Amino acid sequence: QVQLVESGGGLVQAGGSLRLSCVASGRTFSTYVMGWFRQAPGAEREFVAGIRWSSANTAYKDSVKGRFTISRDNAKNTVYLQMNSLKPEDTAVYYCAADRYAANIRSKPREYDYWGQGTQVTVSS
Numbered sequence: 001q002v003q004l005v006e007s008g009g010g011l012v013q014a015g016g017s018l019r020l021s022c023v024a025s026g027r028t029f030s031t032y033v034m035g036w037f038r039q040a041p042g043a044e045r046e047f048v049a050g051i052r053w054s055s056a057n058t059a060y061k062d063s064v065k066g067r068f069t070i071s072r073d074n075a076k077n078t079v080y081l082q083m084n085s086l087k088p089e090d091t092a093v094y095y096c097a098a099d100r101y102a103a104n105i106r107s108k109p110r111e112y113d114y115w116g117q118g119t120q121v122t123v124s125s
Helices: none
Strands: 003-007 010-013 018-025 033-039 046-052 058-060 068-073 078-083 092-099 119-124
Touching (some): 018 119, 046 068, 058 068
Antiparallel strands (some): 018 078, 046 058, 068 078, 092 119
């Protein structure tokens, strides 16, 4: 079993920054893809960014490219999402997720096996 715990959300003004963390525990993750998703009220959950644990290859939603950076620290079993130049439309609950044995970084929520509880990010205008 895998446990994912997110932290780092909060309230920030437009243009500001936040760094989300996701601590993974329960088993080894070398074959996993880790993803960040978000869900705004009344909207579907959407892919934001993903990273292969073994190679650090990354992928991003178009609207966050150049503003968000996903990274991982193997020693700490932690995945980060650095969010800069935040916009009100980035407001959502952000979730960390793990995809077992994925060949590629996938973007559909149903393809991920484990999920954290979510952390709220609110960007004021």
